[in-house]
Amino acid sequence: MARCGGVYNDTKTNLLKWDGQVPPQSTPTPNILTLSLSKTWEIASEPFHKEIDNLKTCGVGPGMPFSNQILAKRPNFGVIGLVPCTVGGTKIEEWQKDTILYNQLVDRARAARESGGNIGALLWYQGESDCGEQDSMLYNGRLEKFFNDV
Template sequence: MLPLLFLGLLAHACLVRPQQLQPKNIFILAGQSNMAGRGGVVNNTWDGIVPSQCQPNPSILRLSANLTWVLAQEPLHADIDTKMITGVGPGMAFANVVLAKDPTFGVIGLVPCAIGGTAISQWGRGTSLYKRLVRRAQAALQDGGTIQALLWYQGEADTVSKEAADSYGAKLESFFVDVREDLKSPMLPIIQVALASGSVPFVDTVREGQLGIDLLELRTVDAKGLQLESDGIHLTTQAQVQLGEIMADTFLQLLPSTNGPILSPIPSSAPRRAIGYVTWICRVIIKHLNYLT
């Protein structure tokens, strides 16, 4: 009886643990409420509806608040964005599409970091949110794996004033450069979302800041036009699924196996050039020179 019980436990462990022990393809999910997920949340209540595109998959894990890998399931940010009610976000749809379109991709590790209502100034280097993002990203690498991309959706909080909107683009670019530097990945792919909502008229200013950033391996997808909840701010569940699918297709374009040129989903009048990488190198050199002097 005991040997049979032991074999049963061993078999169960073999079914569960290999995914958690494999090196992971890690994605950082950061920003504010639309990344944290408010799909299906009405009057501070989540309807609990999880679409088929967001169902759990044994090959999709989530780094919990206590830095352990668990099976990923909605809401992804339930133990991260704890001051608000969370619902469906783009993360699960993103991961499921990546695996469906590239079955050889391997285990995906999602690292939720988004917090609702946060402005870009709260994400600058040295802030608590920034330090937690870096700490969680580094913890995700402890048992192997590679950070494949930063998925970023934020900006609504910066549409409330002209001053915040005017300075948004420069602060966002600095954030992207700093994250790449501190994660020691100067060409880390970044997929950001251009706003779907915000305070008029400054939402257009923030969108201009988002679309005006010219860094290598940065792609921007547009949420404008996707359906919003009744609050006029947050994406509906179906819109979050659509966004996740678009972000997944955008990421897959960045993989080396992709045939043909890599194009930004949003046309830009600014040429895509190496200035982003050169800027990063110059900043690193200047910081080290200042330190030495």
């Protein structure tokens, strides 16, 4: 899930920067953890994708609001572990089985399970790089294949 909330173009430097603002829906809590780059669990705080997508400016994404909403509706849910794997600006074909991104995702998911986690959902928020006519026509089939492979 790309994480571009609060990212802006600094006209003085012509660089993308994050405004540092965290909306209430993304408030950290000890009940939402993230798997770090070193594959240890930490309390999630925005931007929690910064280690994974370290070549881009990261901001707020949908993972924290999604998790906080689950906890608001089900206070006894327990701990939610987020396993960031996103690399912004990628196409679905870069996530197909046996690609670098796919293998990293599977490796991180495996590490989460081996440390006691259970995978209950896969949040997928991707596709703007597939907006070209040919890519958009192939997207559904590639996405279905990706989900089946995972």
